[in-house]
Amino acid sequence: MVTSKTAADLNIEFKEKEIVETLQSLADKFPGKVVFTTSFGIEDQVITDYIFKNNIPIKVVTLDTGRLFEETYKVYNRTIEKYQKSIQPFYPKNEDLEQFVAEKGPNSFYLSVENRKQCCHIRKVEPLGRALKGMACWITGLRASQSNNRHDLEQFVWDGGFEIVKFNPLLDWSLDDCRTYVKENQVPYNVLHDRxxxxxxxxxxxRAIKPGEDFRAGRWWWENNSKKECGLHTH
Structure with missing residues (x-):
């Protein structure tokens, strides 16, 4: 059984370890209970390359909200073709989504933060709960420089909401580090990053961000709130 102490112990155990070594060790320590959730952003593509290229037995899944960019589906497909590995999708529950859209409309998330968070919960948070069920360790592409909420993260943290240890292997990477890795290793990436x-x-x-704008300014851009999160990483 994993606990908050497990996360603290892992921070000590893997403090000086390379990413590939850590990923393999986690797969050995928690056999069949390590999962990586990818949204096919550039950070996630780096981690996918580490896992697939080294044949590390870690389950790779994605949350398909039903409203992703066409470019995202293209990089999803190119990733499967390149590595010849499976990425399991998790979808929103039909009945929950149908009721939400019927009651509030397809674009109600623009009307209030409450509606937006409800939409995120149905399309992302609830499916994530199913993806993490029975797992001991959840790997993410979070980086410290992505938002103020993430500056104080450690590589291993305890997520009390999902009761799981979360591993952030790229925590100290910059966006340029990710871009360099993707280029040097010929990893498929979302062309929206170039726009x-x-x-x-x-x-x-x-939406795309303008020069000088905060990293998160392109997410839920109509909201005046510096703590823009969908609920996946708020525990």
């Missing part, structure tokens, strides 16, 4: 998109989510809720 000013840094954080890519659902199409109606994501």
């Amino acid at each position: 000013g998109f840094v954080s890519i989510g659902c199409a109606p809720c994501t």
